[in-house]
Amino acid sequence: MAEQARYEELIRQFSAFGAVKREVGRMMPSECPAGSAAVLILIERHGEMRMSKLSELLAVDMSVTSRHVAHVAERGWIERSPDPADRRSRILRLTPTGRALLDQLSRRTCRMLAERLSDWSDEEVAQLTALMARLRASFDDIRAHGPEPRPPAPGPAPPVLEQTTRTPATTT
Amino acid sequence: MAEQARYEELIRQFSAFGAVKREVGRMMPSECPAGSAAVLILIERHGEMRMSKLSELLAVDMSVTSRHVAHVAERGWIERSPDPADRRSRILRLTPTGRALLDQLSRRTCRMLAERLSDWSDEEVAQLTALMARLRASFDDIRAHGPEPRPPAPGPAPPVLEQTTRTPATTT
DNA sequence: TATTGTTATACTCTATAACTATA
DNA sequence: TATAGTTATAGAGTATAACAATA
Numbered sequence: 001m002a003e004q005a006r007y008e009e010l011i012r013q014f015s016a017f018g019a020v021k022r023e024v025g026r027m028m029p030s031e032c033p034a035g036s037a038a039v040l041i042l043i044e045r046h047g048e049m050r051m052s053k054l055s056e057l058l059a060v061d062m063s064v065t066s067r068h069v070a071h072v073a074e075r076g077w078i079e080r081s082p083d084p085a086d087r088r089s090r091i092l093r094l095t096p097t098g099r100a101l102l103d104q105l106s107r108r109t110c111r112m113l114a115e116r117l118s119d120w121s122d123e124e125v126a127q128l129t130a131l132m133a134r135l136r137a138s139f140d141d142i143r144a145h146g147p148e149p150r151p152p153a154p155g156p157a158p159p160v161l162e163q164t165t166r167t168p169a170t171t172t
Numbered sequence: 173m174a175e176q177a178r179y180e181e182l183i184r185q186f187s188a189f190g191a192v193k194r195e196v197g198r199m200m201p202s203e204c205p206a207g208s209a210a211v212l213i214l215i216e217r218h219g220e221m222r223m224s225k226l227s228e229l230l231a232v233d234m235s236v237t238s239r240h241v242a243h244v245a246e247r248g249w250i251e252r253s254p255d256p257a258d259r260r261s262r263i264l265r266l267t268p269t270g271r272a273l274l275d276q277l278s279r280r281t282c283r284m285l286a287e288r289l290s291d292w293s294d295e296e297v298a299q300l301t302a303l304m305a306r307l308r309a310s311f312d313d314i315r316a317h318g319p320e321p322r323p324p325a326p327g328p329a330p331p332v333l334e335q336t337t338r339t340p341a342t343t344t
Numbered sequence: 345t346a347t348t349g350t351t352a353t354a355c356t357c358t359a360t361a362a363c364t365a366t367a
Numbered sequence: 368t369a370t371a372g373t374t375a376t377a378g379a380g381t382a383t384a385a386c387a388a389t390a
Contacts, residue, residue, distance in 0.1 A: 004282050006298060010285065022358080033380090050348085059188075061381070068380090070350085086348080089389095110180065129181045132182075132186075166348085222371080233360080235372085242373085258370095259365080260370070
């Protein structure tokens with residue numbers, strides 16, 4: 001448990017991180033922006049999956065996932081085959097072309113990081129990676145377990161955040 | 173200097189960090205989105221400054237800064253007084269209202285982090301903060317010192333990135 | 345009736361380019 | 368002629384809501 005000042009510093013770094021993200025984004029090929037790359041990376045990482053699963057991994061609304069997936073499918077980097085078990089669903093699979101693109105992207109981003117982080121030790125890189133992974137997990141946990149285990153301040157609790165990855169359908 | 177696999181993991185975490193950013197963004201008041209908050213935080217942090225300086229700190233184009241600043245100025249959170257030394261410039265200053273808003277935002281975000289990171293030690297929070305600061309610095313350095321100290325691969329060097337924070341003016 | 349996925353629309357953040365006003 | 372800042376326009380990413388097809 002840290003103090004107020006620590007948290008303020010951390011939030012400031014969150015905000016400043018945008019610059020790093022933009023810098024990385026600038027090296028992406030224009031055909032494959034960051035959002036598309038994220039789709040490919042996750043499918044490579046976790047294997048074939050359905051839209052809903054991918055949405056969960058991306059932690060964005062399924063409508064957003066649908067757009068990204070359409071983009072990469074149009075370019076032949078993934079294929080969408082109907083799920084025989086549930087014909088509403090589609091199974092997403094990386095194509096050989098997609099895998100080749102990923103290899104190329106990986107080499108390119110690693111080369112960039114090797115330049116930028118040339119004075120970082122292997123341990124430091126690993127440490128940052130681990131802490132960022134844990135950060136993400138800490139935020140995920142809350143979403144899964146409920147946002148207010150113990151309201152730290154009196155007053156009305158903030159509205160509970162949706163924990164699905166899709167827009168709630170209006171019952172017609 | 174780290175290995176390829178380390179860098180791949182790190183890039184993956186960069187991508188996943190978007191989810192954290194969005195979660196934080198969801199708690200911002202709709203009148204003061206993340207971009208506006210960044211402006212206020214930097215002016216509080218570094219004191220009064222000109223647009224160009226703020227652009228540099230935000231690491232975005234000055235046109236973007238101009239938009240954000242207009243937004244917060246319209247709401248009375250900062251004031252823009254003409255610089256007597258250079259009448260093209262404007263000096264940005266936080267107003268009391270702006271400072272009050274910042275206090276409120278700070279309390280709110282710290283409360284959120286305290287919840288999310290309740291099982292993090294003070295040292296861990298400090299470590300993540302320090303590593304993210306160093307990361308940002310490593311990327312900044314490159315922009316300042318030139319992108320290719322020693323081209324690791326033969327072939328044409330990638331186009332040098334602009335190091336100003338504004339769109340290059342076309343000479344009329 | 346509920347769920348999976350798609351599409352239409354709107355909003356935020358960003359960059360490029362053209363413009364104004366001062367230097 | 369060059370610089371500080373503004374504005375217009377365009378593109379990426381996201382969320383909400385309405386919709387189609389299937390369960």
